[in-house]
Amino acid sequence: MIQPILPIEAYTSQDWFDREQESIFSQTWQFAGFVEDLSESGDYLTVQAGVNNILVLLDDNKQMRAFHNICRHRGTQLLRTFGKRKKSIACPYHDWTYDLDGNLIAVPECKTQFPDLDFKILSLHKASVGTWRGMIFVHPDPDANSFVDWFNPLEPYLGHHQPEKLVEYVEGRTSHQINANWKIIVENYIDGYHLPHLHSQTLFMYDHRRQRSGFVGEHFHFYEPLAKDYLEGIENNSPLPLIDHVPKDKIGAYTPMLFPNLGLGETESSWSTFHIIPVAPDRSIVEIRSKVMPVSNWKYMQQEWKSWNYFGKRKLDKYGTGNEDDPLASGDFMAEDIYVCEQQQRSLKSPYFSIGAIAQDLEQSVYQYQINVLNYIEGGVGSRGK
Ligand SMILES: [Fe+2]
Known part of the structure; x- marks a missing residue:
C-alpha cells in the first residue's frame, strides 16, 4: 500500500505555507x-x-x-x-x-x-x-533562462489547440474563494479516481476508463477521450462550437497541471487556465479564464440548441434532490470539486483523520505530486526551475 508523503501540517500550518512561498513559488515560473x-x-x-x-x-x-x-x-x-x-x-x-x-x-x-x-x-x-x-x-x-526547457518537454502531451487563434470568453472569467489549502485543490485536479464517481452526472461526456496520465519533470499530464455516444454526434452534441483546428482523432480532454499551480483545460470546445493561488494555509483563490472559437453569437446559439438533444434529457443532479443550493445537486462539476476540497480541509482538524490508502494507478499522481513538493521544500530543487 502506498502511503501519502506529506504530513498534515503541510496543509494547515503557517510555517509550511511560508516555506512553500519561498522555496516553490519564488523559485518557479x-x-x-x-x-x-x-x-x-x-x-x-x-x-x-x-x-x-x-x-x-x-x-x-x-x-x-x-x-x-x-x-x-x-x-x-x-x-x-x-x-x-x-x-x-x-x-x-x-x-x-x-x-x-x-x-x-x-x-x-x-x-x-x-x-x-x-x-x-x-x-x-x-x-x-x-x-x-x-x-x-x-x-x-x-x-532564470530555462523557460523553454521548463515547458517544452510537456508539448507532446498537450492538446492540438492553438490558444492564440481563440478568443477569451469574458463572461467565463471567474474567481473562486476556496477554504482549502492550494495542494488539496491541485490533488483534486490531478486525481483520476474521482472522475466517474463525484462527477458521475457532470462529466459523463468523457471516457474516464481510458484516461492516460503521467509526469514530465514536475509537470503532470492527463488525457482522456470523449465518451463514445458523445463523440459519435459531436458536431451536434457539443454545447459550444468545436475547436476547428484540433484533428478529430486527437479530440478529447487534456488537463495538465503545470508545476506548481497552473492547470490547463483543453477540451473539444474550449481552452482554459485554472490558476490556483495560495492565500493562507487553509484558503486559496482559483481564477479561471477561458477561450473559445472566434465565431458569431448566432453560431453559439445555434450550437447550444443543437446540443439540447444530448444534454437536455440528462439529469445533472448527482442525488436527484433538485436543490440548486446543494453543490452535489448543482450539476456543476466545479461546485462538486470545491465541496470535496473544503470538506477534506475541515477533516484535517479531526484527530481521527488519516489517509487509509492511495489507489496505485488512479491516485498515483497525488503521491508523485507530494514527492515533487517535498523535494522543493527539503532539497532546494527550485534551482532546477532556473
Ligand atoms: Fe473533479
Whole structure:
C-alpha cells in the first residue's frame, strides 16, 4: 500500500505555507496572464510570485519586460493590479519615478535632500518574463533562462489547440474563494479516481476508463477521450462550437497541471487556465479564464440548441434532490470539486483523520505530486526551475 508523503501540517500550518512561498513559488515560473492583456506601450499587469510582487509591462518598443514591483527608495509597491498606457512609473509614497526601462528618472527635492544620489544604481530590479501558448509567465530571478526547457518537454502531451487563434470568453472569467489549502485543490485536479464517481452526472461526456496520465519533470499530464455516444454526434452534441483546428482523432480532454499551480483545460470546445493561488494555509483563490472559437453569437446559439438533444434529457443532479443550493445537486462539476476540497480541509482538524490508502494507478499522481513538493521544500530543487 502506498502511503501519502506529506504530513498534515503541510496543509494547515503557517510555517509550511511560508516555506512553500519561498522555496516553490519564488523559485518557479508563475502564470501572469494572456499575451493579449498587454497591447500598447505602457500597458502593465502585476502578479505575486511567492514572496515577490512582479510587474510586467510593454516598454517604449512594445517589448515585454518584468521588474520587481518595489520602489528602490524605501521598498513601497509601485503599481497595483493592472492598467493601460503608463508613460512612467511613480511611487505613491515619495514620487520617485522610473521610465519603462526601469531607470530612475526623477527624485523630488533631489538636490537638497540627496546631493550625492547615483541614479544608475537605483534602477528597478529586473525579473524574467516569457510567453508560451499565448500565456505570460514570470520568474523572480533575472537570470532564470530555462523557460523553454521548463515547458517544452510537456508539448507532446498537450492538446492540438492553438490558444492564440481563440478568443477569451469574458463572461467565463471567474474567481473562486476556496477554504482549502492550494495542494488539496491541485490533488483534486490531478486525481483520476474521482472522475466517474463525484462527477458521475457532470462529466459523463468523457471516457474516464481510458484516461492516460503521467509526469514530465514536475509537470503532470492527463488525457482522456470523449465518451463514445458523445463523440459519435459531436458536431451536434457539443454545447459550444468545436475547436476547428484540433484533428478529430486527437479530440478529447487534456488537463495538465503545470508545476506548481497552473492547470490547463483543453477540451473539444474550449481552452482554459485554472490558476490556483495560495492565500493562507487553509484558503486559496482559483481564477479561471477561458477561450473559445472566434465565431458569431448566432453560431453559439445555434450550437447550444443543437446540443439540447444530448444534454437536455440528462439529469445533472448527482442525488436527484433538485436543490440548486446543494453543490452535489448543482450539476456543476466545479461546485462538486470545491465541496470535496473544503470538506477534506475541515477533516484535517479531526484527530481521527488519516489517509487509509492511495489507489496505485488512479491516485498515483497525488503521491508523485507530494514527492515533487517535498523535494522543493527539503532539497532546494527550485534551482532546477532556473
Ligand atoms: Fe473533479
